[in-house]
Amino acid sequence: GGLTAAAGLFLATFAPDWEAALVGYALLGAGCSNIVPVLYTAVGKQTVMPESIAVPAITTLGYAGILAGPAVIGFIAHGSSLSFAFALMAVLLVAVAVGGRVLKV
Numbered sequence: 001g002g003l004t005a006a007a008g009l010f011l012a013t014f015a016p017d018w019e020a021a022l023v024g025y026a027l028l029g030a031g032c033s034n035i036v037p038v039l040y041t042a043v044g045k046q047t048v049m050p051e052s053i054a055v056p057a058i059t060t061l062g063y064a065g066i067l068a069g070p071a072v073i074g075f076i077a078h079g080s081s082l083s084f085a086f087a088l089m090a091v092l093l094v095a096v097a098v099g100g101r102v103l104k105v
Contacts (some may be wrong), residue, residue: 001038002097005031009090013083035096036062042103 008027015021043054076085 001031001034002093002095002100003031004028005035006029006090006097007091009067009086009093011087013090031093 005028008024008029008031010024012021012024012028015024039058040055043058044051046054048054049057050063073089076088
């Protein structure tokens with residue numbers, strides 16, 4: 001999922017025309033759509049924290065990302081460019097994919 005999303009975001013960011021960008025955003029959506037269910041499955045399988053605490057903690061982090069993400073992207077884009085900010089997000093999506101492999105989620 002993370003690699004598909006990263007490839008889609010790279011394609012959408014550096015696409016020469018709108019058709020290629022549309023395909024890139026479709027790949028981004030397809031790649032990101034399974035990250036949250038996999039994350040909640042991993043939270044359900046872990047034994048470090050009770051599920052009644054772990055699930056709300058992950059949900060809170062998700063909402064924090066929804067609120068802070070656009071501001072952070074804008075801050076990065078203000079200092080460099082929007083293309084750089086999106087490319088950085090794609091690199092972070094690759095890190096999500098690698099982290100999933102390392103943690104065997």
